[in-house]
Amino acid sequence: MAEQEWTTHERQFLRGHQKRGSELLRAIRIFLDFFRGIRRFYFLGPCVTVFGSARFGEGHPYYALAREIGAKLAGAGFTVMTGGGPGIMEAANRGARDVKGRSVGCNIQLPVEQRPNPYLDRFITLRYFFVRKVMLVKYSYAFVAMPGGFGTLDEIFETLTLIQTGKIEEFPLVLVGREYWAPLLDFMRTTLVARGTIDAADLERIAVTDSAEEVLDCIRERAMRRFGLTYGPRIRRRWWLGER
Numbered sequence: 001m002a003e004q005e006w007t008t009h010e011r012q013f014l015r016g017h018q019k020r021g022s023e024l025l026r027a028i029r030i031f032l033d034f035f036r037g038i039r040r041f042y043f044l045g046p047c048v049t050v051f052g053s054a055r056f057g058e059g060h061p062y063y064a065l066a067r068e069i070g071a072k073l074a075g076a077g078f079t080v081m082t083g084g085g086p087g088i089m090e091a092a093n094r095g096a097r098d099v100k101g102r103s104v105g106c107n108i109q110l111p112v113e114q115r116p117n118p119y120l121d122r123f124i125t126l127r128y129f130f131v132r133k134v135m136l137v138k139y140s141y142a143f144v145a146m147p148g149g150f151g152t153l154d155e156i157f158e159t160l161t162l163i164q165t166g167k168i169e170e171f172p173l174v175l176v177g178r179e180y181w182a183p184l185l186d187f188m189r190t191t192l193v194a195r196g197t198i199d200a201a202d203l204e205r206i207a208v209t210d211s212a213e214e215v216l217d218c219i220r221e222r223a224m225r226r227f228g229l230t231y232g233p234r235i236r237r238r239w240w241l242g243e244r
Helices: 003-013 020-041 061-075 088-098 129-138 150-164 178-193 212-225
Strands: 047-051 079-082 103-108 122-126 140-145 173-176 206-209
Touching: 003 020, 020 122, 020 129, 047 061, 047 088, 047 129, 047 150, 061 079, 061 088, 061 173, 061 212, 079 088, 088 103, 103 129, 122 129, 129 140, 129 150, 140 150, 140 212, 150 173, 173 212, 178 206, 206 212
Parallel strands: 047 079, 047 140, 079 103, 103 122, 140 173, 173 206
Antiparallel strands: none
């Protein structure tokens, strides 16, 4: 399907009331996006999803840190899941590849094409952002948020809302980059907590660090020990490289 065609379909879906036949067809397209994602990732081992900006290239310290985090998570037996694009996402997937771990991505169709990064063992390209977010959450037992923009903030707050409302377990959410996230955390304390729009306990759900080792320690403690998460032997790579 041409790029302009799928972009038009998505805009029409979000534009408001449509004819019933059109709404039904788009509902079917949404279902097919979900079906493709579930089919592709059904046999994943336990995942950790890494969020972060697509704009930090290989020479940036955040890229290096995300790559180290990806390697540590994969070395511990987790499948590293990202949005599948460049920047932080590429770095985390690359770190997993460095240690021969499992690396997957949920790519998204955009008007300016976002190509899947080259360090993915398996990926899917989805049409709708909300379907992508579901896939990034559904198979993960912990979430790591590196510095990023609107998309990363959306993913962070979506995850926190799901945890706060009990839609998912209180799996760990780790923000990486103390200096970067300090203004946001200060806003939460001095405005949201102070005015009663969230509870102080809601902030305790968030861990903050600059260390890849501390990320892994937090996930081991909270995702594995608290929830009894275990995983079996590593799946042989030749199977994992099957269908893309």
